[in-house]
Amino acid sequence: MEIARIHFWEINTVWLFYVLAGLTVVIFLIGLFFHASIWLAGLKRDKFNFSTAGVINLLKDGxxxxxxxxxxxxxxxxxxxxxxxxxxxxxxxxxxxxxxxxxxxxxxxxxxxxxxxxxxxxxxxxxxxxxxxxxxxxxxxxxxxxxxxxxxxxxxxxxxxxxxxxxxxxxxxxxxxxxxxxxxxxxxxxxxxxxxxxxxxxxxxxxxxxxxxxxxxxxxxxxxxxxxxxxxxxxIYLAPQPAPVISTEDRLSEELEFPFRDMIDFSACTNCGRCNEVCPSTSAMEPFSPREFIAQANEYTKLKFNPLNRIKWFRERLIKAISEEPKISPEQIWYCTTCRACLEVCPVYIGAFEPIRRVRIAEIEEGSRVPSLLIQSLETLYKYNNPWESSKKKRGEWPGVLDVPDLTKGAQANLCYFVGCTTSIDTRAQDLARAFVKIMTHAGINFGTLGQKETCCGDIARRVGEDGLFEEQMEKTLDLFAKHGIIEVVTSSPHCFNAFGNDYPGYQDLKTPEERLTFRVRHYTQLLEELMDRGLIKPVKSLDLKVTYHDPCYLGRYNHIYEGPRRIIRSIPGLELVEMAHFGPDSLCCGGGGGRMWEELEDEQKLSEVRIREAADTGASVMVTACPYCLIMLEDALKTADLEDRLRVMDLNELLTEALGLGDDEE
Amino acid sequence: MDIIVCAKNVPDVAEADLNISDKGTDIDKEDLVFGINDWDNYAIEEAVLLKEKYGGTVTAITVGNEDDEEVLRRCLAMGADRAIRIEADDISRFDSFVISKILSRVVKDLQFDLIFTGVLAEDDYYGMVGMMMAEELNINHANMITALEIEDGKARTTSELEGGLGEVSLIELPALLTIQTGINEPRYVSILGIRKAAKKELKTIELPDLGISDEELSPRTIIEEAFLPPETEGAEILAGDPDKISSDLIEILKKKGVME
CATH class of the missing domain: 1.20.950 (Fumarate Reductase Cytochrome B subunit)
Incomplete structure (x- = not known):
């Protein structure tokens, strides 16, 4: 007897096996065709480029x-x-x-x-x-x-x-x-x-x-x-490639649908539920779950782009099934804070917030199911270039007694401090701006702001799916930058920082090279770190405090800035930095992002209260953050959670002004 | 069901700092931001909701200049089928009487079952155009509508009365209704929606082409003077940071005996 593989031992009806195997392969291929034709329906504007990062991803995560x-x-x-x-x-x-x-x-x-x-x-x-x-x-x-x-x-x-x-x-x-x-x-x-x-x-x-x-x-x-x-x-391969930008201009002639990568996301979901575990909204028992959303979107695309729709009889029935009962329930989409935590933990890189934004785009266009406070905020943004205040004048009032150079009134400076809507207008967030200005002045930095003329970066519009308004705000901002020759920007908010750094470039690429405006953007924590490294700011005053740092989503998960703010905090003598249960990439959202700041939703639980309790649990007396939304949301939560005696919420700038001995002359 | 909605472009004055114009008979509107009159926003929404339910057409009309077309574009984006603008470079020279004459003249040649106007306009607060139009057209009308249903070709309307009372009427069509805020929740109008609506019909009519006599175009109300409320005694504006303001306020309230 030979030492070898034995085939079909004692089996006589081998032909039957081949018939069945052939049939199996046919069914398998039909299944593949089914998926492929759904995916291809989304390929119109998406690209599939070669990327080394994609290959590395495949090896590592695949x-x-x-x-x-x-x-x-x-x-x-x-x-x-x-x-x-x-x-x-x-x-x-x-x-x-x-x-x-x-x-x-x-x-x-x-x-x-x-x-x-x-x-x-x-x-x-x-x-x-x-x-x-x-x-x-x-x-x-x-x-x-x-x-x-x-x-x-x-x-x-x-x-x-x-x-x-x-x-x-x-x-x-x-x-x-x-x-x-x-x-x-x-x-x-x-x-x-x-x-x-x-x-x-x-x-x-x-x-x-x-x-x-x-x-x-x-x-x-x-x-x-x-x-x-x-x-x-x-x-997994597509994850490192930026999603395609579809301008409002292009959308005039095209029906909005999910792009290729979203369609693949829906098929790739294994229902493992890690997203639900980290979703701040799901955890706060709100009626939203990223896993459920992806499953609904999968159902929807399976019906809408079913290859059988080529046949009239099926088309009539399948499309009717969608119109009679919308597969993706529209109420849930406004709960997503776009915090990116789901993407961080998903084994196959599904970020529910991306397809959610696309459903938001459709809902914004439909118009009748948009939360009413959001409608009001967007209309205010459209008329007054900020989502808060029905007045353009109030934007320039935050400096108070401070002398802040205005680039639109002839001040000369290389660095433009883009204060942002929320930081300019909200009374609590204004403290951030004043503290930052004091630090820059102390460090001898030559800077200026756009004063009353400053626009909105458009982040809120983009996050809630009002891309047309985002583009308008973006063009206004770029025109203003061009007019005053601005090439170097520092922002208060991680949201403006992210819009400038990650949203604008995609649109710039759609323009001709002559129309493009390039400028460098940094978040204030990056500038502070640089000032610290250059020895221009030296925290000398010892602060006997135990503090914890809250990573803002748009600074951390969106832009991978985790260590810089911590370095600044640690440089303050006498101070002890402790971490909360969730920190760094696992940080928990304050609940203010993705337009949530401007919505009043049913069953709304305080996501920020969950977070503030985590901070209190560390035994820290100060919770430091680096974003005006976080500052407002967490400060509010401090009151509603009744933790005011135990904890203070501070912006990093405020903490630093104390350590630099700049805070005293304020009162 | 064919519905005509009359809409007006008005300045947002709620939080603006107002100044009297050089002529002294109006406010200075140069730096103000304009938008659809809030009541008209509810009126157009109500018309579109009825159209979605019963079919038919919605036509939006305004009297004004090219800038005022923004209101019509918004109406088209919300679901109106066509829009008409009667060219008038400065409508502040017209009063409610003239505006109602102009609108009635245009509407007369159109097919309609219902005409909606807002109860009043945010800029002058007269609230007369709707009723005058109904008289001019000699059709039924009802005011301050907070609920509306169509029953066998008639309109069942609820009008808001004083003290939270409601009055329900059954009105034969055609009719004119002035729409009160809160009757519905106006939808959001996106930039994309406005741009898509650019394809819809927007007709401009020159005023002289309407053949309205000069007599009818002369206002019955003449504004002689506009002025800011005179400063009177007894007002005190608290200044400082919120902490100081609130403690000052408490101090005053205690002094006046409002608080213990």
Whole structure:
């Protein structure tokens, strides 16, 4: 007897197997076609460029599943076992088919190694599957919501690999080859059988069972959550590429739909629920869940872009199903603070806030379901260039007694301090601006503001999906910058900073080179850090305080600035910096972003109260932040949560002015 | 159901610092921000809601200059089918009587079941155009409508009376209704919506083409003088930071015996 792979041992009706296999492949391909045609419906304006960062992502987060390990080691191991067990056995089947049809190479030592590897992979798969079953049905991991397919897929996979081992075991029981030890797992099963005859009778039955289960899995694959293994690599690869910018001009002639990458996101979601765990809105029991939203969007696209819609009979029914009952419920979308926490934890890089913004765009255009306070704020923004105040004059009043050079009134300076709407107008946030001005003056920095003429960067409009208004505000701002020759900007708000740094460039790219205006933008924490490094500011006054730092979403997760503000805080003598339960990339949103500052929603819980309690739990007496929204939201929460005796909320500038001894002359 | 909505472009004066113009008979509107009269915003929304329910057309009309077209574009974006502007470079020379004459003349040639105007306009607060139009056109009318339903070709309306009372009437069409704020929740009008509505019909009619006599175009109300409220005794403006203002205020309230 040759040491080699044995094909179709004791199986006579091989043709039947090939007929069934052919059928399976057809069903599988139909499934692929179904997904591909939905994706392609979104490809119109999206691009698919080559990127090295994308390839690195693929290796790291695709093949190694790095993100799955984050905060959940068992989930990571479970996934690695199942994924590599599955891929390995699949490759094994492909090699075996090659051996049978093309080149016979599975013999001798190669066969023995092959055989041994398959044993290991099969066992890995079994271990992974048991881990999954335990997590879902015994340990009952809270973020996992079990649907019927979750159970079915695990059982089918388990049945497939177990019958595989059984088939092998029965054959070994009859053949008893000397090299059986390489198939050690199968051998365990063979020992279960008492006689050769029993084994020979049982074999064809078991073989067909194994074949049918395995073929069934392949056919079911594209229609189940298993499809994530084909979809996820695409969005893991696309993650580092910026999403395409579609201008209002272009949208005049085009119906708005989700772009390519969003469609892939929807197919790639595995329902793991990590987004729900970190979503500040879901955690505060608001009627919003990123996972639910993605599932709804998936339902919607499956109906709207179903390839069957090419046939009138289906089209009429499927489209009708959408119009009768909107798959994506429109009320929920206003709860998202766009804090980006979901993207931070998603193993396959789905950020629910991106497709949510696209639904917002549609809702803003439809108009009748927009929260009324938001309507008011947007109309104020349209008329007065700020979302707060029905007056343009009040914008210039924040300096009070301070002397602040006005670039629109002839002051000369390289650096433009862009104060921003909220910091200019809100009485609490104005403290930030005055403190920052004092520090800059102390450091001898030559700067100026745009005074009363300052515009809105447009962030609020963009976040809530009013892109037309965003573009108007952006053009006004760029015109103002051009008029006063501004090439260097520092902002109070991480939101303006992000709009200038991350939203504007995409629109600039749509313009001709002559029309483009380039300027450098920094957040004030970056400038402070530079001033500190250059020795222009030296915190000398010792502050005997225990402080904690709240990472603003648009500074941290959006722009990866975590360490700078902490360095500044630590440079203050006598001060102790402690961290909250959530910090850095895991920071918890104050609840003011994404337009939430200008909405009054039903069932609104105070996201900021959740956060302020975390700060109080550290035992710190000061909570420092670096964003006017955070400052306002958290200061309010301080009062409503009744923590005023225990804690103070301060902007980093305010803390620093105290340490520089600049705060005293204020009163 | 064919509905005509009369709308006006008005300056936002709620929080503005007002000055008297050089002529002394009006406020200076140079630096003011304009937008649709709030009551008219509810009127157009109500018309579009009825159209969405019963079909038909909505036509928006205004008397004014090219800048005032913004109001019509907004109405078109909200769902009006077409718009008409009667060219008039300075409407402040007209009073409610003249405006109602002009609008009635234009409306007479149009097909309609209902005409909506706002109860009044934010700039002059006269609240007369609607009623005068109904008289001029000799059709039924009802004022201060806070609820409206259509029943067998008739309008069931609720008018707001003093003291929170409501008056329900069944009115034969065609009719003119002046719409009160709060009857609905006007939708948001996006920039994209306005730009998309640019394709819709917006017709301009020259005033002389309407053949209205000079007699009818001469205002019945003449403003002789406009002035800011005179400064009187007894007012004190508190200054300082919020802490100081609030403690000063408490001090005053205590002194006057309002607070213990």
């Amino acid at each position: 093949l190694l599943g790095k993100r799955i390990f984050k905060g959940d080691l068992t989930a990571g191991l479970m996934h690695i076992f199942i994924m590599w067990g599955f891929i390995g056995l699949f490759v094994g089947t492909v090699l075996s088919t090659t051996d049978y049809w093309l080149i016979h190479f599975l013999s001798g030592d190669i066969y023995l190694i092959f055989s041994f590897c398959l044993e290991i992979l099969g066992l890995m798969l079994i271990v992974g599957l048991f881990m999954a079953l335990i997590r879902r049905y015994i340990a009952k991991v809270s973020r996992l919501n079990n649907t019927s397919q979750d159970l079915w897929i695990l059982i089918l996979l388990l049945a497939s690999v177990l019958t595989g081992f059984l088939v092998e075991g029965i054959r070994l029981a009859v053949q008893r080859p000397e090299w059986g030890g390489y198939s050690f797992a199968g051998l365990i099963f063979s020992s279960l059988l008492s006689s050769k005859d029993q084994a020979t009778t049982l074999y064809p039955f078991m073989w067909w069972l194994h074949a049918l289960i395995s073929l069934g899995l392949v056919a079911y694959f594209p229609f189940s959550k298993l499809f994530h293994s084909l979809a996820a690599p695409f969005n």
